[in-house]
Amino acid sequence: MKLILSAALALSLSAAAFTSLTTSAVAETVAASGTFTGASEHITTGVVQVIKQDDGSALVVLGDDFSLDGAPDPRVGFGKDGAFVAATDLGKLENLNGKQVYKVPASVNVDDFNEVYIWCLKFGVPLGVAALQ
Numbered sequence: 594m595k596l597i598l599s600a601a602l603a604l605s606l607s608a609a610a611f612t613s614l615t616t617s618a619v620a621e622t623v624a625a626s627g628t629f630t631g632a633s634e635h636i637t638t639g640v641v642q643v644i645k646q647d648d649g650s651a652l653v654v655l656g657d658d659f660s661l662d663g664a665p666d667p668r669v670g671f672g673k674d675g676a677f678v679a680a681t682d683l684g685k686l687e688n689l690n691g692k693q694v695y696k697v698p699a700s701v702n703v704d705d706f707n708e709v710y711i712w713c714l715k716f717g718v719p720l721g722v723a724a725l726q
Contacts, residue, residue: 620647624703627723629659629711636662637721641709643697651697653683653709661689666715669695671706677719678706686711 625643639659644652653669661667671681683695697703711721 621645621652624651625725627709627725629709629721629723631662631721632719633713633716635664635720636660637711641723641725643703643709643725645703650699651701651703653695653697655691655693655695657692659691659693661686661711661720663689664713664720666713667720668710668712668714669693670710670712671701671703672708672710672722673706675708677710677712681706682712682714 621644623642624645627641629637629639629641631637637660640656641659642654642656644654646652655669667686669683669686670677670679672678681701683697687693707725709723709725710719712718713720
């Protein structure tokens with residue numbers, strides 16, 4: 594009998610801990626999205642979303658359908674009106690294909706930009722641009 598009560602107590606605590614973890618998750622809102630088009634003779638395709646979180650942070654999410662044909666030193670960042678803004682560099686592109694998530698530093702206000710870039714740092718040229726809606 595004691596063993597059954599201990600097991601039931603352990604299960605109820607685990608359920609309570611799980612509920613606490615899932616209800617404390619940060620809520621997310623899609624602030625903008627766009628579709629990549631290639632640039633500088635590169636093929637870049639797929640969807641990108643800019644996600645704002647309730648805690649004030651933001652993410653750039655490249656979709657499952659993202660693809661880049663390849664380039665040296667590709668980076669992810671923001672731009673405005675046709676110009677990449679180097680200060681928004683979110684880091685090296687993790688993979689040439691598939692879903693990827695990049696944290697936006699607090700110093701970058703995503704509302705100030707209307708494009709997401711895949712940028713070649715080595716040659717200083719765009720590899721793909723997505724206009725944000």
